Amino acid sequence: MIRARGLTKQYGPKTAVDHADFTVVPGRVTGFLGPNGAGKSTTMRMILGLDRPTAGDVTVNGRHYREFAAPLHEVGALLDAKAVHGGRSAYNHLLCLAQSNGIPRRRVDEVIALVGLQTVAKKPSRGFSLGMGQRLGIAGALLGDPGILMFDEPVNGLDPEGILWIRTLMRRLASEGRTVFVSSHLMSEMAVTADHLVVIGRGRILADTGMRDFIDANATSHVRVRSPQLGELEPLLAARGWRVESDPDLSLRVYGAGSAQVGDIAADHAIRLHELGIVQPSLEEAFMQLTEDTVEYHAGLPEPETPPGTPPDAVPPGGGGRG
Amino acid sequence: MTAAAAPAPAAPVRKASFGNVLLSEWTKILTVKSTFWTLLAGAIIVIGFSALWALAFTTSYDQLSPADRATLEPTTPMQIAFYFGEVVFGVLGVLVITTEYGTGMIRTSLTAMPRRGHYLAAKALVLGGVVLVAGMVVSFASFFVSQAVLMAQDLNGSLGDKGVLRSVIGGGIYLALIAVMALGVGTLLRHTAGSVVAVFVILFILGIVGNFLPGRWGETVNKYLPSNAGAAILSPGTPGNSLSPWTGLGLFALYTAIVLVVALVLFERLDA
Numbered sequence: 049m050i051r052a053r054g055l056t057k058q059y060g061p062k063t064a065v066d067h068a069d070f071t072v073v074p075g076r077v078t079g080f081l082g083p084n085g086a087g088k089s090t091t092m093r094m095i096l097g098l099d100r101p102t103a104g105d106v107t108v109n110g111r112h113y114r115e116f117a118a119p120l121h122e123v124g125a126l127l128d129a130k131a132v133h134g135g136r137s138a139y140n141h142l143l144c145l146a147q148s149n150g151i152p153r154r155r156v157d158e159v160i161a162l163v164g165l166q167t168v169a170k171k172p173s174r175g176f177s178l179g180m181g182q183r184l185g186i187a188g189a190l191l192g193d194p195g196i197l198m199f200d201e202p203v204n205g206l207d208p209e210g211i212l213w214i215r216t217l218m219r220r221l222a223s224e225g226r227t228v229f230v231s232s233h234l235m236s237e238m239a240v241t242a243d244h245l246v247v248i249g250r251g252r253i254l255a256d257t258g259m260r261d262f263i264d265a266n267a268t269s270h271v272r273v274r275s276p277q278l279g280e281l282e283p284l285l286a287a288r289g290w291r292v293e294s295d296p297d298l299s300l301r302v303y304g305a306g307s308a309q310v311g312d313i314a315a316d317h318a319i320r321l322h323e324l325g326i327v328q329p330s331l332e333e334a335f336m337q338l339t340e341d342t343v344e345y346h347a348g349l350p351e352p353e354t355p356p357g358t359p360p361d362a363v364p365p366g367g368g369g370r371g
Numbered sequence: 372m373t374a375a376a377a378p379a380p381a382a383p384v385r386k387a388s389f390g391n392v393l394l395s396e397w398t399k400i401l402t403v404k405s406t407f408w409t410l411l412a413g414a415i416i417v418i419g420f421s422a423l424w425a426l427a428f429t430t431s432y433d434q435l436s437p438a439d440r441a442t443l444e445p446t447t448p449m450q451i452a453f454y455f456g457e458v459v460f461g462v463l464g465v466l467v468i469t470t471e472y473g474t475g476m477i478r479t480s481l482t483a484m485p486r487r488g489h490y491l492a493a494k495a496l497v498l499g500g501v502v503l504v505a506g507m508v509v510s511f512a513s514f515f516v517s518q519a520v521l522m523a524q525d526l527n528g529s530l531g532d533k534g535v536l537r538s539v540i541g542g543g544i545y546l547a548l549i550a551v552m553a554l555g556v557g558t559l560l561r562h563t564a565g566s567v568v569a570v571f572v573i574l575f576i577l578g579i580v581g582n583f584l585p586g587r588w589g590e591t592v593n594k595y596l597p598s599n600a601g602a603a604i605l606s607p608g609t610p611g612n613s614l615s616p617w618t619g620l621g622l623f624a625l626y627t628a629i630v631l632v633v634a635l636v637l638f639e640r641l642d643a
Binding site for chain 2 (some may be wrong): 099145
């Protein structure tokens with residue numbers, strides 16, 4: 049269980065995390081969703097005691113992280129797959145971590161087997177691919193068999209096989225009753241992984257709710273209709289008081305109507321339909337609607353590449369290696 | 372402190388001792404190649420320079436004035452070699468922490484060992500221990516090799532000569548302190564290049580600047596400079612412009628402690 053109360057982090061004049069309140073509970077995958085630079089990584093670093101909150105408080109199982117003498121038994125975290133000394137072998141890297149928390153050596157072999165790194169375990173990790181680095185980071189997170197797991201953008205840059213592997217792993221960990229807290233800016237990924245969402249934008253928590261509830265609350269379904277006689281159909285639908293929008297591919301989006309109603313109207317007026325169906329809203333739409341105003345760096349705007357005062361987690365993926 | 376009750380914690384919070392952290396840091400320092408290479412480089416420079424200087428002295432002995440001949444102490448080659456080689460042991464101290472910052476490993480480390488005081492103390496102890504052993508080997512080797520060369524002109528001394536054994540043992544301690552001070556500098560600055568430059572300035576440049584300071588106060592300041600204070604231990608006697616051996620080394624240890632304490636305070640407060 050992770051609990052944040054009024055958690056705030058300021059870097060100079062810039063507020064990276066702004067009075068965040070949320071709770072992450074066991075037994076489900078909680079997605080931490082937000083655009084790049086929204087404060088996800090900063091929040092995670094504060095949970096792990098790496099960064100000090102400017103105000104507010106965050107606890108893990110009722111304690112501050114820095115009070116734990118052997119935290120790997122409580123929390124396993126993958127913040128940055130590249131946060132290892134490249135000259136050290138994967139095995140020795142995990143051994144250092146295990147020893148610091150009094151974890152026996154055989155557990156190192158276990159987690160290496162668990163993530164499938166046996167063949168490269170004795171090699172320096174600097175030669176690892178991103179996927180292998182991610183697996184090494186996850187092996188480290190699993191060392192102490194912790195009840196809480198945190199992953200920061202775990203699928204970034206992974207190939208489909210790696211993504212599927214991580215997705216399955218996170219679901220399994222949650223089904224074992226563990227707390228799984230995973231951040232991502234990839235809606236599609238969250239939609240298939242997370243049961244619960246904490247949504248952050250510009251440092252503020254915008255939602256802390258179930259996945260289905262979130263989509264229902266923030267986006268509406270619509271009827272998609274395609275016809276060679278759209279010009280005739282559109283005024284008929286609009287006349288019923290429904291909001292109608294036309295798509296460039298010669299289809300209409302009808303909000304507030306059922307597909308049966310639209311089909312009946314077409315039939316009554318002998319209008320041929322080529323397609324008719326309900327479109328369920330996606331997490332993406334819900335998210336876009338919610339965060340419309342909070343996206344930090346809109347594409348296409350003539351922003352300097354790294355605006356002054358950019359929090360470290362605004363660095364684009366792959367631009368890591370920050371001190 | 373925290374009143375918030377965790378929902379029925381299944382197992383009590385597990386403990387790890389300072390010994391666990393020490394063991395972890397021990398494994399860390401032994402499992403990167405830079406440790407071995409830096410120590411080897413330091414050894415080659417110190418032992419090599421002392422042999423070279425001894426060779427230069429013996430081969431030109433016949434042309435030297437009696438005054439120059441009289442300046443030779445058994446530890447003189449070692450002292451001169453330390454002057455050039457000690458910085459390398461500082462580089463090791465710097466690398467122990469700055470490579471963690473450079474690679475991001477520091478965040479992984481502090482996630483596993485969030486008690487930063489323990490973490491830095493374990494690093495300092497392990498580093499100090501490793502360099503103390505290596506430094507003793509280097510110091511003794513440097514002494515014996517240079518004496519072997521000086522033997523050609525029958526100029527060699529022995530560990531039994533007054534103050535010599537203390538100088539050679541002190542040399543090993545001095546190298547360990549240099550490494551630990553450099554660890555503090557690296558913790559403060561976090562970047563390898565900047566920290567190496569800072570250590571170089573402290574150990575090398577400051578000493579040169581000190582030599583150019585004018586007058587009586589200049590002399591006084593000069594002997595309190597870190598490298599001059601620390602190097603006092605390398606002389607069998609106490610030259611007039613120097614602190615006494617143990618006072619000098621003690622002062623250097625104090626400087627080291629100050630750097631380390633400042634580093635720890637900031638390390639505790641600042642974001643990793």
